[in-house]
Amino acid sequence: MDDPIFEFLSKYIDLTEEEKAIVSDIKFVRSLKKGTVLLAQGDTAQECFFILKGCVYSYYLVEGEVKVTEFFEEKQPITPVSYTTKRPSEYYLECLEDCIISMGSPERTAELMQKIPRLALMGPMMLEDELASQRIKYDTFIKLSPEQRYLHLQENSPQLLERIPQYLIASYLGIKPESLSRIRKRLVK
Amino acid sequence: MDDPIFEFLSKYIDLTEEEKAIVSDIKFVRSLKKGTVLLAQGDTAQECFFILKGCVYSYYLVEGEVKVTEFFEEKQPITPVSYTTKRPSEYYLECLEDCIISMGSPERTAELMQKIPRLALMGPMMLEDELASQRIKYDTFIKLSPEQRYLHLQENSPQLLERIPQYLIASYLGIKPESLSRIRKRLVK
DNA sequence: ATGCTTTCTTAACCCAAGTCAATGAAAAAT
């Protein structure tokens, strides 16, 4: 059983084979086409996600303009703010490629917790990790200029530059596609 | 007993008078002069903080330049990343005014948890709040231009503009003091 | 293959923020 979901869970908790079988039994996987909107602004999230295959991004629509805040890849969990707060989402979640995604619902989560109580310990641990990475993201953005942010991305997540269109990378860096083109040109020298 | 610390705790948990007495007994309060460094880059935090009076800010030193990431005021808890991870801090925490601060240590926290076990429930709740506000901060920064960020601050935290020197506000907005001066001048019209 | 759409690049021009330097105002130190 080399499901990516177990590789992820093992970061927090060691499951027995029986427990893995329970998880496999309960989990709900769907294949989604590129462009599928997992969560729209204004809607309240009914599900959280775990990416088995593919790539998802989150963005705000500000006066008709896309402002990308995050890319998610394989083995990453996505817990929309709206899923936690039960209030309408301020941002979109959309598949950037054809995706295979495990969908989490409050009901399935409750069932899992009931059958494997110690899974509940994962919650705060994931929260802590999430908070740490969110802080790093903010601090990095504040500390660096657009050009430095591009270099930082190249250094730390080169695979994103391969798989994601440049106009979305530009948005993620807080600049326009034209500016990213110029930055890349400058850096070649 | 109108200690600000109880007003804060009541957001998460209702304490009886006896429990409040226990908290009062264990808590450790100190008065600190303006300019006191609560945590220096490179040091590992031994304490977390709760501001009873005064104002604290966090900043990175990047190539000799101060990059402010956050201001903390009365009734705000400060849990340095370094306190959670036990690794050296990447940023500074410093008193912007004379402060009265309640200091939290692992030992005192353990003692509190032992005497009032349900306080442990607060941890994940605070984490969740912290994560939400961190996300909002990042998203706001990404979505807005420097000028819009200034207006946003004026709208949402006008008291900060009163009590904090402009060159630190400028840094917090991601710009230079001269630029903030010009923005303010533009906006007067 | 062929055309159609999406994405990327380039160029010319504009504007806001950065830089450097000087001055003035306010706060702190003595």
Added chain:
DNA sequence: ATTTTTCATTGACTTGGGTTAAGAAAGCAT
């Protein structure tokens, strides 16, 4: 009270990202 230091503003000039528009390149569908 006066000196010193810190903070805020202004001006002249530079720089880098935004805007607009055009064309090239890469993907996609038929």
